[in-house]
Amino acid sequence: MKKSIQSKSKMKHVIRYIVVSILLIWSLFPVYWMLNNSFKNRIEQFSDTPTFYPNQVTLENYMTLFLELGFHKALLNSLLIATVATTIAVFIGALAAYSLSRYRFIGRKGLLVWILLTRIFPPVTFVIPLYEMMGNAGLLNTRIALILAYIAFNLPFAIWLLIGFFNEVPFELEESAMIDGASPFQTFRKVVLPLIIPGIGATAIFTFITAWNEFLYAMIFIQSPELSTVPVALSGLITEYLVLWGPMSAGGILSAIPIVLLVYLMQDTFIKGLTLGAVKG
Structure with a gap:
């Protein structure tokens, strides 16, 4: 009986590892092929027989x-x-989320719903109004235009994500600090903020990835090649008559490096932020 149970358990583990391995190969193989292609010359890239590694790097x-x-x-x-x-x-999201988490005022729920609605709509719905605003302000074809657009798009997400982290901090800690003479801002900065550093790190990573990979606003707001971002620059490698597969593969690898480094350097903070509040004592 015990052997039967152990064999079933081993079989489940084997099946689990097989499924995970298939998913990993499915996910990572395009990245490997892009890396492989970035080190091939043009002749080998268009060879009739694909090679899984460059014959000549x-x-x-x-x-x-x-x-x-x-x-x-x-x-x-x-x-x-x-x-x-x-x-x-x-x-800004941290300040707004803290106030919405801690203070009760008239219109608070309506404000939360409005913030959520602005994040629900796809970014393309805001292109025309933002384009007109940037044009009237003389900010088109500047980095400031993209910065403001990304802030406007990512701020609702940051607020909603950080509200959950602030809600996990016991209010008694703030009351103790205020009794000791700390002001509300000192309580926020010295007591609450250090406790949600993992949440801030997770929010920052998601926000950075969104801004790094954004293509639509960067293509519309920026006309000068000197100010192009990575997604727009990579799209420029696809022309009507020619696709530069080698440089595009190299650019794809280079564009992924900052994200990989960011997640690697902040992986402990990122994991703690994702699991913050998942287990309550």
Whole structure:
């Protein structure tokens, strides 16, 4: 009887590992193929027989990307825009989420519903009004236009996500700090904020990824190639008569590196943020 139970348990584990392995291969193989393709020359890329590794490793795709196409400018633009937009969105979102979590006032529920509705609509619905606003303010074809657009789009998400984290902090901690003479802002900054650092880290990662990968606003608001972001620069490698598969694969790999590094460096904070409040004592 015990052997039968153990064999069933082992079989379940084997099936689980097989399923997980298939899903991993399905997810990671396109990334591997893109990396593999980025080190091939043009002749090998269009070979009738696909190769799972370069017969002759070359860096010409990366050299073309930087020396001829100026891809480093797009990387710097995306890094600057995404970082500034994320910082401002998370900062304002934390203040707004704290006030909505702790204070009760007339119209609070309506404000929460309005914030949620602005996040439900797809980004394309806001393109025309934002374009007109940026044009009237003289901000079109500037990095500021994208930063403001990304803040407007990511702020509702940051607020709703952070409200849940603030709700998990016991109000008694703040009352104790206020009894000791701390002001409301000091209580927020020195007591509450350190406790939700994992939540802020998780929110920042999601917000940064959204801003980094955004394509629609970047394509419409920016006309100068010097100010293009990574998604727009990569789309420019597809023309009517030619697709630069090698540089595009190299650009895809390079564009993924900042996200991978960010998640790797903040993985502990990210995991704690995702599980914060999942287990209550």
